[in-house]
Amino acid sequence: MKILVTGSSGFIGFHLSQLLLKKGYQVHGIDSMNSYYDVKLKKARLNILNKSKKFSFTKITLQNDKKLKNIIKKFKPKIVVHLAAQAGVRYSIHEPRVYLDSNIDGTFNIIEASHRNNVKHLIMASSSSVYGANRNIPFKEIDKTETQLSIYAATKKANESMAHAYSNLWKIPITMLRFFTVYGPWGRPDMALFKFTKGIINRKPIDIYNKGKMYRDFTYIDDVVNGIFLLLNKIPNKTQSGKYKNDSLSNVAPFRILNIGNKKKILLLDFLKEIETGLNKKAIKNFKPLQKGDVKKTLSNIELLKSITGYRPKTNYKKGINQFIQWYKNYYKKN
Numbered sequence: 001m002k003i004l005v006t007g008s009s010g011f012i013g014f015h016l017s018q019l020l021l022k023k024g025y026q027v028h029g030i031d032s033m034n035s036y037y038d039v040k041l042k043k044a045r046l047n048i049l050n051k052s053k054k055f056s057f058t059k060i061t062l063q064n065d066k067k068l069k070n071i072i073k074k075f076k077p078k079i080v081v082h083l084a085a086q087a088g089v090r091y092s093i094h095e096p097r098v099y100l101d102s103n104i105d106g107t108f109n110i111i112e113a114s115h116r117n118n119v120k121h122l123i124m125a126s127s128s129s130v131y132g133a134n135r136n137i138p139f140k141e142i143d144k145t146e147t148q149l150s151i152y153a154a155t156k157k158a159n160e161s162m163a164h165a166y167s168n169l170w171k172i173p174i175t176m177l178r179f180f181t182v183y184g185p186w187g188r189p190d191m192a193l194f195k196f197t198k199g200i201i202n203r204k205p206i207d208i209y210n211k212g213k214m215y216r217d218f219t220y221i222d223d224v225v226n227g228i229f230l231l232l233n234k235i236p237n238k239t240q241s242g243k244y245k246n247d248s249l250s251n252v253a254p255f256r257i258l259n260i261g262n263k264k265k266i267l268l269l270d271f272l273k274e275i276e277t278g279l280n281k282k283a284i285k286n287f288k289p290l291q292k293g294d295v296k297k298t299l300s301n302i303e304l305l306k307s308i309t310g311y312r313p314k315t316n317y318k319k320g321i322n323q324f325i326q327w328y329k330n331y332y333k334k335n
Contacts, residue, residue, distance in 0.1 A: 003232075004077035006030045006062065006110060007084030011188050012125070012179070014045040016081060016225045021052045023229070028075045030068075031084065032061045036091070037189045044331075045186060062106030069113045076117070079232055082110045082124045085156075088190055089129060089293045092152035103155035104162075111166050111174075121173050121235045123228065126160055126257070128180040128217070128298045129153035138217075138299040141178070141248035141257045150293030160257065168253035173235045177228065180261035180300045184221030184320055185327035192268070193321065196275050197328050200283045210290040212269040217299045219262040220315035220323075227260045230309035244307045261300025262313045274318050278325040 003020055007013035008029025020027050029049060033042050049055045058071055062084055072080070086092070086102040107124070114122045131139045133147035148154045160176050167174045183193045199206035236249055236256040248257040276282055290296065305311045315323075 001079070002026045002028070002075060002077045003079045003081060004028050004030065004072060004075060006080070006082045008049065008057065009033060009042040009046045010083060011186060012182060012221065012224060013083040014049065014186055015184075015221050016083070016228055017049050017055065019225050019229055021049070021054050024054070026054045027056075028071070028077065029055065029057045030060055030062070030071065031057070033059055036086065036088070041186070041189065061102075062109050063101060065109045068109050069116065072113045072117045072119075077119060079121045079123065080110065080114050080119050081228065082107065082122065085125060087152070087188065089150045089152050090291060091190070092150050092155075093293055096151040099151050099155045103152075104158055107159045108162060111163060111172070115166060115170050115172050119172070121175070121232065122163075123175045123177065123231060124159065124163055126176045126178045127153065127156045128178050128259070128261070128300065129295070130157045130160065130178060131298070132295065137297065138263070138301040139259065140246060140301045141259055141304055142246055149295060152293070164250060164253060164255050167250065167255035171254060173237065173254040174256075175231055175234070175236060176255075176257045178257065178259045179224060180217040180219045180259065180298055182219050182221055182224050183324065185324055187221070187324060192271070193275070193324055194328075196272055196283065197279065197325060200275060200279050200281050203284065205284040205286040207286050207288050208268065208272070209288050209294060210296060211287045212267075212272070214290075214294075214296045215265045215267045215299075216271070216297070217261045217264060218266050218271065218317050218320070219260065219313065220317075220320040223262065223313040223315055224260055227305060227309070227311050230311055231258070234308050244304060246304060248304065258305045258308070259300040259302050260305060260311075261302050262317075263300055263302050264317070265297065265299045266317050271317065271321070274321045275325070278322045
């Protein structure tokens with residue numbers, strides 16, 4: 001089977017591509033290799049993927065509509081996993097136009113190209129950020145999501161709405177995935193685990209927002225990509241109506257939204273404490289107020305994903321943090 005992965009040099013895209021290649025799939029990766037964070041890290045991921053004969057790659061921005069359509073037409077993927085996006089809540093406050101170009105325009109092009117080339121299942125990345133100011137904890141897919149708190153979250157919500165419209169009009173099977181704070185080896189330098197580890201090792205102060213009074217549903221990367229893998233052939237369709245409790249399946253389209261989380265709330269200060277333990281060093285803490293666009297807490301309800309696929313997250317956050325620390329030390333020792 002041929003699968004196209006956008007954002008293949010990104011954190012989740014890299015790990016998913018590795019898993020797909022290991023399972024024997026033919027993968028074509030697309031990535032802009034932009035400089036939002038260290039391009040060397042993206043190149044290192046790509047170099048690993050390029051070792052497989054079943055992997056091919058095109059460097060392209062998703063805004064390049066004509067070239068994107070040609071790639072999909074030539075490769076003929078049965079499944080498209082769209083993970084490429086401009087990430088980062090705080091960056092979206094200062095550079096909103098970047099998010100509109102990448103997350104709205106780029107995603108539209110992916111949906112349109114998938115439609116034109118009869119892709120059998122389009123799997124798309126959304127985010128737990130779409131829950132915004134929602135107070136119903138844990139978050140369920142059927143909860144209302146009308147109170148996004150950042151431009152990033154707003155673009156992800158817009159993607160969900162746009163995808164549903166396409167699914168309704170053209171009966172494209174689409175699964176939207178709301179990821180909950182993904183972490184682990186090869187992670188993004190702009191996220192807490194990477195920043196905290198780097199700061200502690202280099203004995204630099206680390207910023208802790210809302211004075212640490214927040215928690216996240218930290219989800220280990222292996223659990224996330226396993227969840228995606230289990231969904232490849234779980235294609236939403238109207239015959240599944242009523243089959244699953246609290247199903248988010250649309251009543252007019254082959255469209256479903258799913259949370260991928262760990263179903264555990266981890267206090268930020270406990271997360272930090274485990275990093276300190278793993279490094280055997282104390283952090284220099286710089287407590288700050290809650291930042292614009294941030295939410296104080298996230299927690300996933302993953303019962304729907306579990307019912308459909310049997311998904312069960314396996315990685316305890318303490319183990320996951322230590323796996324990251326081992327990777328971090330090894331990677332930067334070599335580089």
